[in-house]
Amino acid sequence: MAGIDEETKRRIDQWIRENGRNEFGDDPGTAYAGGTPLFNEMTGRRLDKYEYILKRHPELRSRR
Amino acid sequence: MRHLVKLVMAVALLGTGWPLVRPWIPSGPLPAAVPAAGTSAVVPGQIVVDARDSLSDADLDALDRKYGVDFRLNSVHADDENLLIADVTPGTEAALLERLRKDPAVEAAEPMHRYSINWTPNDPRFKEQWNLKLIGAEKAWDKTRGKGVVVAVIDTGVAFENDDKCYRARDFGETKFTKGYDFVNDDEHPNDDHGHGTHVSGTIAETTNNAEGVAGLAFEATIMPIKVLNEFGGGTSADIADAIRWAADNGAHIINMSLGGSMPDMAMRMACRYAAKKGVLIVCAAGNSGGGPVGYPAAFPECFAVSAVGPSGKLARYSSVGKQVGIAAPGGDKSTGENDGILQNTVLFDTGQREDDYFSFQGTSMASPHVAAAAALAMSMGVKDAAEVKQLLQRAATPQKPAEHYGAGVLNAEKTVALAEDARRDSFWKLIFSLAVGLAGLGVGAVRGRVGGLLRFPFAPLGLLLGFWGPDLVFHWIGFGSPFNILLHSALIPLYLLWEAESKPVYRFVGTISLGVALHLAWDAWQAHAPFVGVLPMHAAPWLYVNAAVGVGVALVAWARSFRAAD
Numbered sequence: 001m002a003g004i005d006e007e008t009k010r011r012i013d014q015w016i017r018e019n020g021r022n023e024f025g026d027d028p029g030t031a032y033a034g035g036t037p038l039f040n041e042m043t044g045r046r047l048d049k050y051e052y053i054l055k056r057h058p059e060l061r062s063r064r
Numbered sequence: 065m066r067h068l069v070k071l072v073m074a075v076a077l078l079g080t081g082w083p084l085v086r087p088w089i090p091s092g093p094l095p096a097a098v099p100a101a102g103t104s105a106v107v108p109g110q111i112v113v114d115a116r117d118s119l120s121d122a123d124l125d126a127l128d129r130k131y132g133v134d135f136r137l138n139s140v141h142a143d144d145e146n147l148l149i150a151d152v153t154p155g156t157e158a159a160l161l162e163r164l165r166k167d168p169a170v171e172a173a174e175p176m177h178r179y180s181i182n183w184t185p186n187d188p189r190f191k192e193q194w195n196l197k198l199i200g201a202e203k204a205w206d207k208t209r210g211k212g213v214v215v216a217v218i219d220t221g222v223a224f225e226n227d228d229k230c231y232r233a234r235d236f237g238e239t240k241f242t243k244g245y246d247f248v249n250d251d252e253h254p255n256d257d258h259g260h261g262t263h264v265s266g267t268i269a270e271t272t273n274n275a276e277g278v279a280g281l282a283f284e285a286t287i288m289p290i291k292v293l294n295e296f297g298g299g300t301s302a303d304i305a306d307a308i309r310w311a312a313d314n315g316a317h318i319i320n321m322s323l324g325g326s327m328p329d330m331a332m333r334m335a336c337r338y339a340a341k342k343g344v345l346i347v348c349a350a351g352n353s354g355g356g357p358v359g360y361p362a363a364f365p366e367c368f369a370v371s372a373v374g375p376s377g378k379l380a381r382y383s384s385v386g387k388q389v390g391i392a393a394p395g396g397d398k399s400t401g402e403n404d405g406i407l408q409n410t411v412l413f414d415t416g417q418r419e420d421d422y423f424s425f426q427g428t429s430m431a432s433p434h435v436a437a438a439a440a441l442a443m444s445m446g447v448k449d450a451a452e453v454k455q456l457l458q459r460a461a462t463p464q465k466p467a468e469h470y471g472a473g474v475l476n477a478e479k480t481v482a483l484a485e486d487a488r489r490d491s492f493w494k495l496i497f498s499l500a501v502g503l504a505g506l507g508v509g510a511v512r513g514r515v516g517g518l519l520r521f522p523f524a525p526l527g528l529l530l531g532f533w534g535p536d537l538v539f540h541w542i543g544f545g546s547p548f549n550i551l552l553h554s555a556l557i558p559l560y561l562l563w564e565a566e567s568k569p570v571y572r573f574v575g576t577i578s579l580g581v582a583l584h585l586a587w588d589a590w591q592a593h594a595p596f597v598g599v600l601p602m603h604a605a606p607w608l609y610v611n612a613a614v615g616v617g618v619a620l621v622a623w624a625r626s627f628r629a630a631d
Contacts, residue, residue: 024326029301030299030300030301030325031293031298031304031323031324031325032293032298032299033219033258033297033323034297034323034352034429035323035384036324036326037297041260041425041426041430042412044382044405
């Protein structure tokens, strides 16, 4: 995904592991309409996983 | 008196054999839940005239000249009764028909009607619902529309209430709802503040044939709205587990869950198991991971996972896949055009304003309710066992490979309903068979002492009934999909009983049980309807026929031993 560097992705993955989140950065018991928050059934658009997580957790964005 | 007894016995024995010969005898269908309905429409510019039979060709020519119309025979077979048709200027039919009806040479004059066998709803945008045509909805509707079946939609709620805060979506005016629950806000008003749940419910039971919008597949079914997802489309596994149990305890026959997550959750699994044990069919969207694995709860064995296809019947790119997929259904594929989504009424709040309109969505969320609705159609035909309905859906599916993508194939509602009708007829004839055996037993009992030998009251009717009904009685208890049904549908139990038998009455009893089991297996093989079809990795017929033959063998051995054994 353009705009999200590898370091940020690594930080997000680590944050998910350390905080026991599900693969989308939400609480592990979270369920979604259609089974994933990354696919919009109204528009057919698919979001990048990291883009979705950063929208909800902007504090994880890379600080340069 | 003896003649009367003989007559009763003859009728009863004839009844006993009837189910076995019946498949060769052509007959009409049992009364359907909905009488076969047709539609007719007046054909503009055409009329039908039944002229007097005595008119000659010259008289018919005179008729042409008199009305300035070219009357012609409807077919080569119509010359005896002078059944004529004619093309006229559209708009002039009524006046011409009025003149013709007064003509003594004419017996009847009517506008031309075109009849269609299939009932078609008058919803103006039904023609855009390629998905319903793909699965044969119109032919299914000739037999049933889902009446009497409750489908719980566990989702974002449904726009179904009308008060100062809530609003019923425009094409749900006559949709039937039963009491639901909102697990997000903990109240009894599970209204939709997202739009997803209403769209899903529309596919199942949107008000149909109301000259508005589009149709739902099982539009006479009842929706149980249950809200577990919030206005952003997210929710917790705890609420979903609660909702599944609540639906099962409050009369749902089918649960549709167009939701899920990537991680299994034990509480949700236990809730699914609870509902399945209560006989609820749980239909779930496989997920929209784009070729990734099936999500949960769809991947639980208690659930029926549905993948999605587009208008071509091919797997949509967004669909999840895996060995847990049970069946595929239309979910839309807007990559080939906006019209290739699934069109239903819903209420959206994207712009901050309430927007009640018809929207084209795509996803396995849209595929799952097609299957739930088709299951409702089957259940409304009288097939109540969830596992049996699941098997009917899979048997009826149009085969498509690979199984990881399509499961048993693409949903076929028309064939599902036809198979459900067959299954109901099967049960009906089994009941007749049992009644006939019972009557025969009474007859045998009445002349006890004169018949003697192999069949002696009460062992004969009891053994036959036990053998014939036993496997079905147990499978209704253990469930249609249990592997234990393989044992029940075999000659192993009669063989074991033969092994243990020691006295004359027991040998006779075992003989009649074994004959009952053999008849049951032969019947199931004949009807291609065995409860372990999905369990055994082979076609069921050879197993059933071989075991039926062994059952007959066991019966013969048991009776032979009864002659030699002491009482």
